Structures are given as C-alpha cells and as structure tokens.
Amino acid sequence: MELAIKTERLTKIYGQRLIAINDMNLEVPCGSVFGLLGPNGAGKTTTVRLLLGLQRPTAGRAMVFDKPCGPNAVGVRSQIGYLPTNPKLPGNLRPIEYLDLLGKLCRLPGEVRKPRISALIRAVGLLGATDQRIRTFSTGMCTRLGIAASLVADPPLLLWDEPTAGLDPSARRFTLDLIRELGKTKTVVVATHILSDIDQICDHLGVMHEGRMIFTGSMQDMKQRLCQHDFSLELEGAPDDVQALAQKVTALKGIDAHTDADHALLVRIADDYSRPAALAEVLKLIDASNLALKAIHSGQNATENAYLQLLQEDEAHGFQR
C-alpha cells in the first residue's frame, strides 16, 4: 500500500512539560480521505504542524510521500495544501493579491498562476468579493479563501485542520461536498472533532486521545469495533421493574440485555437471530410488565458510539498504556 503520510514513534513534548504527541505511529494511504479525529487537545493540530515542519518532533519522525518532514523540507511542503483552523490572513490584501502571493511562494510561473487563481476564486464563490480587503471578510469567506489558498499549487495532499469550524450550514455543506470531490483525485486529511463530518466524508480514520493514536483503520473497521447495542429502549417505570425486565429479556435465546445509568434497556441480538422476531419478543415482555415504552432507538449513530467507546477504553486502560 502506497502511503501519503507515515509517522514512526512521533513524539512532541513542549518545554519538558506538556506531552502533545505520544509515540504516535500513523499511516495514511494514498488516495484516501482520512479523518484525524479526537477531542480538543488530543494533538491533531500538533500532528499537522509537525508534518508541515512548522514544529520539530522531540523524537520519532514523520514522512510525507517518503520524504522526511522538517523546517527546511520545502519539497515536502510543495506537496501539501494546508488549511489552518480559522486561517489568519493578511487583512490588507485582496483575495487575488493574496492568492498571487501564495502562487509565487509555490514558484508558479505567471502563465500557470493567473488562470488557476481565477478558477479557484470562482470555485470557492468569492467572485463577488474580489475588490474587498480580506479584513472585511466573514469567517466563512476566510475559510473559503483558505481553501482556495491550499489548492493554489494543486498539491497531491491536503491537510485541512477543522475546515468546518465556525461555518454556517450552507458553508459547511459546501466544504464537505468539496472534500468529497477532492478526495477523488487527492489524499485528503481532515483533522476535526466533529464526528458527523468524518462520518460523511472519510473512508479511513485515526482516533487520537491525549496525544496517542488509539485507532487507525477504515471506517468499516471502526464501526465493526463497536460493541453494538442493536436497540435501546427508553422505558417509564420503577428502576427495579426495568432491572427485572432485563433479566427476563436475557433469558430469551440469542438476546442479551442490560440497563444503563438512565434505566434504558440496551438490547443486543446475536448475529444469527432474526432482529424483528427478537424485538417482537422483547416488546411482548414490555407489554406484560408495569413499564411504559417511551422510545426505541436503533444503533444508527455507530461512529459516535464507537468513538466514545474507544475513548472510554483508552481512559480505562490508562495505567497499561
């Protein structure tokens, strides 16, 4: 498998005090849309900055297309289109001037630069704002311009850090659609803590927690990891009755059930049993009990559950790690 990004035992410690990245091994396949997922402070942005050579690793190494990353790794950065979170742009410039500056930084000759800038301005929907200074731009417009900036050199790898942060629903939709489209021809890494974004656009993901990579694999692998409760039944009644019901349900063949902290009944059906038939059995038992059924939830939010489960497992195994 050809890799766009590979890190080996990558570690970053700030000032001998804060461990931002902890012995991280990451492999991003070429051509994938890779979601770098993790809560705030997990080390996603630090990882991106290490890949760009803006920061130096304390230990380990990072490679992009088999080239080592570092402050003077100009060749590596020429292969990367970077979109920072809420990009800080030079307010005194106009969008075309800014993109022209970046085009020159990427050593693009005028005959390539100029038409590409016009195409990008049009593509990100800033055609009507070309005579405005960037300081007058809204957050959404800045992100759109940042997206155009990351595409100026037409790089094969895009590193987008929180691309949907602070965007309104239409801008968010635009960004996600664009990532999906770009993912057809490029490797895209999206660092975010927004699960629904990852769910919609990514085919591979890595989950980071407290500087560690606690999971890497395909989206399918992630969902399979889930200790899936096929159904969650919201019930009204005494907690003891819910507990008693859970015992009765567990006694049924191929069904496992237990209650959670909110006294909901979590039902898991074995793979070789019919889900509708099992659910019908459970509903019959509820009907016969003193409990009232308020709602039935199926395991739709698989990614979110798997993600939360991973974090919980990582917390629980704190000492082992």
Next chain:
Amino acid sequence: MGSNVKTPKLGTRMMPYLAILRHDMRTLQASRLVRLWLGATALLTLLLTGSNWANFQDGTLIASLLFPYLVFPWFLVVVVLGVTPVSGAQTETLADGILSRPVSRLEYLLATWSARVVLVLGVYLVVTVPAIVLIMLAKRPVPADTVTIYGIATSLGVVGLVLTFLVSLGFLAGTVLQKPLLAVVVLIFIWYPIGLILSIFSLEEFSPISLNRAISTQLRQSWRQSDEAKGKTKPEDAYAFTDQMSNFFNVLSGTQSEPKAAKPDFFEGQKFDDFSLLRVTLGYGLPTLASVFLAALSFYWRDL
C-alpha cells in the same frame, strides 16, 4: 500538479524571496508606525535645519541631522521594525500564511530582513539627502566649509550601516526572546548605555555618540586623501583593530590584556582625525552579519 512551463531557473528560485520582500515592503509602507516615523523624521529634519540655518557650518549642520538616527530617538523605531516580523502574534500569521508553503525559513528571514533594511534606509535617505543637498547648495550666512561629496557619502554610509545593524539586532532579539515587547525593552537597555558598554571593551570608537562627533571630521575628508591612503595598508589601522578585538575577548574571558604599545588617541584634541572607515565598517558590519546569522539559526530551531 505543478507545471511544465519553463521559466528562468534563477527567477523561479528567487520568486518566493522577491514575493515576500515585495509583500513585506508593501505592508510596512501601509503601517502607521512607518508613516508616522516618516512624518516625524521629516519634521525634525526641517526643524533642525531651520533652527541652525544661520548658526552652523555645513559639516556641523549635516552631523546634527544625522544625530537622531545614530543616538536618539529613531533607533527605537528601527529596533521595533526589526523585532516585529519574527515575534509575538506575527509568527502565527506567518506560519499559517507563508511558512506552511514551500518556503524555507532562511528565505523568509532574509526577505523580511531585506525589506526592513531597504525601508529604514529608504526613509532615512529620502529625508536626509534633500536636506543635505539644500544645505550644500544654499547660500547661508555662515563661513564656508570644506565638506566633500566623498565625506557626505561615507558619513551617510556609516549611519546607514549603524541602522542596518540595529535592524539586525532587532531581528536577533525578536527570534531569541520571541516576545516583541521584551525584545524592545532589552534592546533599549543595551543601546542606551552602549557607550559605557563599549568603553569596558575599549571600543569607544564605535559608540554612536563618538561616531556622530567623528562624522563632522569625516564629512570634510576628501576622496584624494582616502585615495592616497589606498594601496598602503595603514599599520596603525590594522594594529588598532587587532588590539580592539583582543581587548574585547580578553574582557569577555576575564584574562588580563597585554600592555599596549600606544593608546589610540581617538578622543584627544576633539579632532577625531584617526576615525577609520575600515574599522567602523568592520566594527558594525561583522556584528550585523553575526546577528543575521544567529537570528537565522535561532529561527531555524524554533517551533512556530
């Protein structure tokens, strides 16, 4: 990806440097600090010229115009301009915008340094040169002076070199200390008592006040005098420079200096005849290069 269109190799290689230089110059020109400085320095030059019009001879008047650049207050502006591109919140913006692109840190540092040097020298020359031309050409009610073109050019060059050194020192402080305010305060505390610091190392010759006083003499130097001196290596020049360097390192290392054969009589007689352009050029040029080199080194090792 990329392009197959061929452009001149050097032009392509220099493209990021020139782009940052142009962008930085443009940003600086639009900044309030530079505009205010330009206005203030023009006003001060006008005031100094007007108030001493009928009192000072050409040399003294020109030297008085250069005083604010060498001693006070403009060193402060120059230092602030040097500090800003590599410290504080600016680093975040440049990391997002410029250093995440295919640009090396050295390219960025050299481009912003050049932009600031060009701008500082530009403001300084735009204001002083017309005033000097006016002083030289106008008929004033003062005795004629022997100021030469060569003297003016070299004096302007010396002050320009000091300003370049200050920008470089600002760069070094900005990269090492990372906090702009702290860097400026540290530089103020170094530059104000610089005469005293230099005297510890027996380098009074290079103090801004000494230079300003010596400029009156230098302004009256002729090209011929200098030309005559060319070709013959002045042994006292070389000796004095070696002596200054060894004394500097002796003070730094704490070893006792050897007894000197002859003490340079730089301050004696207030004539400043032994002002050496070569020594001053080396005395400011080498630290300038060292500052840029150390700033580049510090910037290279730094996290953004």
